[in-house]
Amino acid sequence: MAWNSRRGRGVDKMDVSSKKIFTACFLALCILPLVFVGQVEKSLWLDEAALALNVLDKSFLELFQPLQYAQSAPPLFLCLTKVLVSIFGPGERVLRFIPFFCSLASIVAFWFLVDEVFVKKDDFCPEKRPLTPFFGTAIFAFSFPFLYNSLEFKPYSLDVLFTILTFLIWLKVLRHKVSFKKELAFVLLLSTFPLFSFASIFSLCAVLALSLPVPGVNTGKERKIIPVVLGVSFVLYYIFIFSKINSGTNVYKYWISYFINHNFLKGFSVFFEILKYHFFPSSVAAFAFILFILGLIYLCKNREEVFSIFSVTLFSALAASWYDFYPLFGRLSLFLYPVFLVALLSPLGFCSKMSAKSKIAAILSALFLLSTVFYNPFNDILYKREEIKPLLKVVQGEIKPGDRIFVFKGAHLTYRYYLKTPEFKALDGFETFVCPYNIQAKACADRIKPFCAVAINRGNSCYVIHSSEVNTLKDLRPFEISISRLNGKIMQKDKNSVLYEISPVGR
Numbered sequence: 348m349a350w351n352s353r354r355g356r357g358v359d360k361m362d363v364s365s366k367k368i369f370t371a372c373f374l375a376l377c378i379l380p381l382v383f384v385g386q387v388e389k390s391l392w393l394d395e396a397a398l399a400l401n402v403l404d405k406s407f408l409e410l411f412q413p414l415q416y417a418q419s420a421p422p423l424f425l426c427l428t429k430v431l432v433s434i435f436g437p438g439e440r441v442l443r444f445i446p447f448f449c450s451l452a453s454i455v456a457f458w459f460l461v462d463e464v465f466v467k468k469d470d471f472c473p474e475k476r477p478l479t480p481f482f483g484t485a486i487f488a489f490s491f492p493f494l495y496n497s498l499e500f501k502p503y504s505l506d507v508l509f510t511i512l513t514f515l516i517w518l519k520v521l522r523h524k525v526s527f528k529k530e531l532a533f534v535l536l537l538s539t540f541p542l543f544s545f546a547s548i549f550s551l552c553a554v555l556a557l558s559l560p561v562p563g564v565n566t567g568k569e570r571k572i573i574p575v576v577l578g579v580s581f582v583l584y585y586i587f588i589f590s591k592i593n594s595g596t597n598v599y600k601y602w603i604s605y606f607i608n609h610n611f612l613k614g615f616s617v618f619f620e621i622l623k624y625h626f627f628p629s630s631v632a633a634f635a636f637i638l639f640i641l642g643l644i645y646l647c648k649n650r651e652e653v654f655s656i657f658s659v660t661l662f663s664a665l666a667a668s669w670y671d672f673y674p675l676f677g678r679l680s681l682f683l684y685p686v687f688l689v690a691l692l693s694p695l696g697f698c699s700k701m702s703a704k705s706k707i708a709a710i711l712s713a714l715f716l717l718s719t720v721f722y723n724p725f726n727d728i729l730y731k732r733e734e735i736k737p738l739l740k741v742v743q744g745e746i747k748p749g750d751r752i753f754v755f756k757g758a759h760l761t762y763r764y765y766l767k768t769p770e771f772k773a774l775d776g777f778e779t780f781v782c783p784y785n786i787q788a789k790a791c792a793d794r795i796k797p798f799c800a801v802a803i804n805r806g807n808s809c810y811v812i813h814s815s816e817v818n819t820l821k822d823l824r825p826f827e828i829s830i831s832r833l834n835g836k837i838m839q840k841d842k843n844s845v846l847y848e849i850s851p852v853g854r
Contacts, residue, residue, distance in 0.1 A: 356627065370458070373481060377454050377488035380724040384494050385447050391439055392733040395500040396764040399442055402429050403767055412591070416760060417601050419592045423542040424502050437767055439500075446504040450497030453504065454630055456511040457685060458484045463518050464689055465696035466654050482713070487688055488530040488718040491729070492625055496678055498730055506546035506682035510660070514685070521554065521573065524548060533571050538580040540590075548584070551577055552689040553659035557652075589672075602674035609669060616680035617668065617675050624677040625684050626719045633690075638712055642690030645708075649697040657686045670677070691716055735761045739771050782820045 366826055391399060397416035403427055405414075410425040435441045453676040461480040486492065496503040520533055537554065558573035592598060607614040622636055623629035646654040663684065667673035694708035723728070735758060742752070752774065754762045762779075765771045 374455060374458060374484070377484055378451055380489055380494055380536060381447075381497055382455070383725050384498050384730060387498060387727045387730050388736075389439070389727075390734045390736040391442070391500065391761055391764060392735075393444070393758075396761040397424075398438065398500060399764050400760060401425065402432060402442070403429075403764075411588070417598045419427055419545070419773065420502050420596050421505070421541065421543050421545055422588070423539075424439065424505055424544070436769070437764075442500040443498060446499060446501065447497050449504045449508040450493065451552055453493075453508045453511060454484065454488050454507060454836070456515065457487045457688075460511055460514055460518075460685065460752055461692065461696075463515065463850055464650055465692070474522075479692055482716075483692045485687060486716045486720060487685075489724055490625070490684065490688075491627065491720075491722060492678070492681060492682065494724055500680075501678070502544060503678050503681045505544040509540045509544040509547040509686065510550045510682040511685050513547060513554060513581065514656060517557070518652065521570070522557070522652055523697050525573070529575070530570070530572050535574045538576055540582075541584050544682070545589075546664075546673075546679070548581070549663040549673075549682070550656070550660045552657045552663040555581075556659050556663075557655055585656065590592055598669070602679075603671075605668070605674035605676035605679075606671045607665065607668040607675070608671055614665065616671065617667075619682045620677075622687070624680065625687055627717075627722070631718075632713070634715065638694075639687060639690050640717055641708060642693040642712070645693035645697045646690060649693070653689070657690065661686060688716075705801050727824055733758075733761065735765065736770075739774070740763055743771060743774055746774070746777065749809075752777050754779060771851075772781060 371600055397418050397422055398414075400416065401410070401414045401418060401420075407426050407429060410429065411422040414420065424445060428442060431441050433445060458480060461483045465479040467482075493504075493507065516533055521530065525533075535549055540551060555577040558570040558577075605617065607617055611740045619632045619636065622632040622639070626632070626635045643654060643658065646657065661683065664673065664675060664680075672680070691712050694712045739762075744812060745754070758783065766775045
């Protein structure tokens with residue numbers, strides 16, 4: 348097997364313009380799944396609604412301060428979203444525009460990253476592998492966690508983009524000898540990245556570490572400005588942003604089980620959970636771990652500078668979790684996906700004179716990566732989580748003057764958000780009891796029972812509406828809707844009430 352086959356040599360013979368056209372067409376195909384995902388009608392779920400309320404209710408300056416509802420997010424991401432909301436309104440697509448746009452940009456950026464790693468000639472990579480970037484970018488574009496988070500009003504898509512951009516700036520520019528002005532310009536640019544993506548701090552830590560003088564290896568004379576600028580920016584970010592994230596909120600308490608917390612065994616467990624999140628089926632996490640270690644070995648032998656920045660980035664993230672600074676959980680680890688994927692591509696990209704072992708490693712890596720995208724990315728059910736809008740449409744269609752609306756714990760923030768949108772503004776005038784977030788759902792149900800005939804808690808939250816025109820409980824016309832994480836169907840219980848049933852969907 349020769350990954351650089353006749354087809355590979357044929358691509359090499361193309362003229363530059365043909366290559367650019369071919370690459371542009373290929374990238375256009377890669378964004379098709381993302382374009383489809385962008386058309387999915389999906390309600391905001393609890394965490395998105397909580398972040399949206401911060402954007403809607405706070406001033407620009409307040410977005411640089413600790414957020415409400417156990418939320419944290421980069422301030423410039425929130426400020427840019429607030430600008431869009433002030434122009435186009437508080438709709439879901441407006442809120443999700445920046446994450447979606449960053450996902451589109453991430454596909455292009457990842458292409459340049461794998462092109463830099465596997466195609467560019469230098470002392471570490473003497474042979475070109477032109478097909479590896481195409482294969483790797485296609486896998487990246489079809490990754491379910493990547494596609495899913497492109498549709499979320501959360502900063503995880505930005506984490507991916509700014510991590511890749513950091514890698515590219517280091518590999519293409521700053522690791523080489525450049526003029527003082529160019530170095531200063533790029534390091535100042537890098538120092539702004541945490542304002543858009545908190546997770547970019549880990550790849551920036553790698554840039555800082557690799558810029559420090561190492562006796563006998565790097566005197567540091569060529570990169571004095573990088574450690575100074577990044578070091579000062581890290582201190583300022585910690586003082587004014589990171590140290591205050593937990594002020595007045597339970598964000599750290601919520602994620603406490605996902606900190607490694609000075610426990611080696613838990614560190615392995617957390618790392619395997621990350622692999623399960625990124626690669627499907629989750630039962631092959633151990634196999635993914637073996638291929639990842641093998642890929643790092645290939646990188647170390649063939650592209651030492653790539654291995655260095657990847658390994659220090661990963662080490663920084665693990666260290667942050669070790670000291671209870673950053674929880675490594677599922678979507679919060681999305682920024683590590685480019686590291687994992689490039690490592691897994693390495694047996695394919697570095698196989699000049701392929702031995703039998705190299706062939707086996709390349710085949711296993713290719714088959715494993717292909718297996719991770721064996722799902723239908725055009726199934727919109729995969730991307731839905733807590734569908735509250737269909738419920739609100741039923742409520743809005745059935746509610747009568749004098750009715751009250753009771754909102755259970757778990758739906759209170761999404762309900763508050765949708766009252767601010769033009770589509771459900773009509774519900775804002777009705778008397779509403781919202782169950783506080785800090786009490787149990789059962790306690791909330793107990794509070795509602797004296798006011799209505801039916802108060803059932805299915806899952807974590809439900810709506811109960813009744814008419815205030817009746818005088819006794821037995822005369823009440825109960826109108827009850829329950830929500831959880833569902834795909835939903837409406838069923839008539841009887842002529843006077845409607846039940847909206849839902850069941851778990853997605854992954």
